[in-house]
Amino acid sequence: MALAARKSTGSSKSTASVKSSAPRSASRKNSLPTEFTRDEDIKAYHEMLMIRRFEEKAGQMYGMGLIGGFCHLYIGQEAVVVGMEMAQKEGDQVITGYRDHGHMLACGMDAKGVMAELTGRRGGLSKGKGGSMHMFSVEKQFYGGHGIVGAQVSLGTGLAFANHYRSNGQVSITYFGDGAANQGQVYESFNMAELWKLPVVYVIENNRYAMGTAVSRASAQTDFSKRGLSFNIPGEQVDGMDVRAVRDAAERAIQWCREGKGPYILEMQTYRYRGHSMSDPAKYRSKDEVQKMREEHDPIEQVRARLLGQWKLTEEDLKKVDGDIREIVNDAAEFATHDPEPDPSELWTDILK
Numbered sequence: 001m002a003l004a005a006r007k008s009t010g011s012s013k014s015t016a017s018v019k020s021s022a023p024r025s026a027s028r029k030n031s032l033p034t035e036f037t038r039d040e041d042i043k044a045y046h047e048m049l050m051i052r053r054f055e056e057k058a059g060q061m062y063g064m065g066l067i068g069g070f071c072h073l074y075i076g077q078e079a080v081v082v083g084m085e086m087a088q089k090e091g092d093q094v095i096t097g098y099r100d101h102g103h104m105l106a107c108g109m110d111a112k113g114v115m116a117e118l119t120g121r122r123g124g125l126s127k128g129k130g131g132s133m134h135m136f137s138v139e140k141q142f143y144g145g146h147g148i149v150g151a152q153v154s155l156g157t158g159l160a161f162a163n164h165y166r167s168n169g170q171v172s173i174t175y176f177g178d179g180a181a182n183q184g185q186v187y188e189s190f191n192m193a194e195l196w197k198l199p200v201v202y203v204i205e206n207n208r209y210a211m212g213t214a215v216s217r218a219s220a221q222t223d224f225s226k227r228g229l230s231f232n233i234p235g236e237q238v239d240g241m242d243v244r245a246v247r248d249a250a251e252r253a254i255q256w257c258r259e260g261k262g263p264y265i266l267e268m269q270t271y272r273y274r275g276h277s278m279s280d281p282a283k284y285r286s287k288d289e290v291q292k293m294r295e296e297h298d299p300i301e302q303v304r305a306r307l308l309g310q311w312k313l314t315e316e317d318l319k320k321v322d323g324d325i326r327e328i329v330n331d332a333a334e335f336a337t338h339d340p341e342p343d344p345s346e347l348w349t350d351i352l353k
């Protein structure tokens with residue numbers, strides 16, 4: 001959908017004034033995000049709920065001992081990846097860290113393949129040899145799944161370099177966390193990206209914690225939209241719990257990149273409801289803090305309220321959507337439970353010799 005056709009633009013704050021030609025903040029500050037159409041709200045609801053139910057099921061299966069190793073759930077952050085995806089075009093690449101199941105589902109990767117990878121089965125997207133943090137799909141332009149904090153930032157910049165070199169009009173959507181934003185290679189990447197005007201949107205998912213460390217305890221500059229200032233990279237703070245604000249900001253950022261103006265930073269202000277990983281009891285924050293976010297800012301509940309109020313869908317309609325999603329997730333879980341493990345001979349394939 002064309003940016004120009006929209007009534008209003010986002011509820012985000014911008015530090016983009018570092019460049020005279022960059023989008024400016026004043027007109028957007030405190031303004032309402034562009035309304036979704038009925039179909040867009042239904043799509044956003046479906047996609048976010050799909051991620052949530054998938055993650056809940058993955059959490060259960062982990063508890064049952066069916067998933068081993070690390071498993072980082074994305075519950076609470078769904079609006080970020082779904083809003084970004086709504087502004088992308090086919091061919092744009094996505095790369096992220098280890099909290100990656102939502103990104104894969106939003107890219108259109110098969111739920112069965114993702115779940116079977118979590119359980120280490122043959123039908124998993126990495127043939128059961130990668131697990132939660134190591135899945136890729138060239139077909140869907142998803143480049144992982146990276147366990148080394150911040151590593152994907154230089155790789156995502158490399159994807160943008162390839163786009164630039166090939167003049168293919170594609171944009172690299174490179175996600176990383178508030179903790180990763182303090183990594184050195186992030187700034188080497190920023191420098192090169194701006195110097196060579198590479199088409200990369202850096203999406204900083206600020207969920208307020210890096211493992212058990214709150215942002216304020218680890219970061220000298222807690223406004224992550226300003227992290228590109230010294231490189232002249234524009235940035236915005238975005239309400240990452242409102243899928244409409246995310247899509248608005250994503251459209252501005254992606255358009256900026258496609259026009260050849262270089263990289264763009266989006267700080268998505270979001271929240272994870274679960275612990276850092278399945279082994280984290282999350283004692284570094286109060287139950288009230290989590291409860292307040294769930295009750296007042298839940299990204300799915302916001303869309304649900306619009307579907308029932310503004311779009312006059314009924315509880316029955318939504319139950320049906322929920323039922324359809326549960327069926328897809330249950331099928332994926334069933335497959336991931338009964339698909340065989342890889343043959344031992346697979347230990348010697350797909351490795352660098």
Ligand SMILES: Cc1ncc(C[n+]2csc(CCOP(=O)(O)OP(=O)(O)O)c2C)c(N)n1
Binds near residue numbers: 148149176181209210
């Ligand atoms: C280079 C490196 N250092 C440390 C770790 C251990 N580690 C794993 S996740 C994490 C926190 C990252 O937090 P953040 O970037 O905010 O992402 P989030 O988990 O909140 O999505 C750390 C320190 C690692 N995996 N890689």
Ligand SMILES: [Mg+2]
Binds near residue numbers: 177178206207209211
């Ligand atoms: Mg974090």
